[in-house]
Amino acid sequence: MNVTTGAKPSRRARAAGIYGTIVTASVLATAGGSLRPSVLEVLVFGTLLVYWLAEVYAEILAEHIHAGRLPTGRELRGLVGATWHLVAASYIPLLVLAVAGLVGATPKAASFLALAAAVVVLIVHGLTAGRAAGLTGWRLTGSTATAGLFGIAMVALKALVAH
DSSP: OOTTTOSOOOHHHHHHHHHHHHHHHHHHHHHBTTBOHHHHHHHHHHHHHHHHHHHHHHHIIIIIITTTSOOOHHHHHHHHHHHTHHHHTTHHHHHHHHHHHHTTOOHHHHHHHHHHHHHHHHHHHHHHHHHHTTOOHHHHHHHHHHHHHHHHHHHHHHHHHHO
């Protein structure tokens, strides 16, 4: 299941979700604390939109223009739908950021809370990806932990930037 939509994602969508969550965490880690939560939300979402548009463009170039044709409407809708998970991955951390801002958390605290939410989303992505791949036991634990470590790395970077 997809963390943000509840639907079963394709491989491309799952990868886009993981990538989008990492990008979300990286923006929260580097810009969070110095910006009001509402401004940080716009920055995160805008950054993801640029990454998403670049991903769609790169896919069109790699898959279709290289073959000497543009994608059909159906192919383009499929590509847009699968890669939109890159942007959708930000929904939970941005919701946490918005709520934290509304209840009066400092920008630093709000960004740390949103970053913690991104870590949880990454862990869930790692777990669901591992289960979808049929992993069990230590292999599933490794898949889950690896995804979580990406988020932990962002927390460590944020701690370095914040001090």
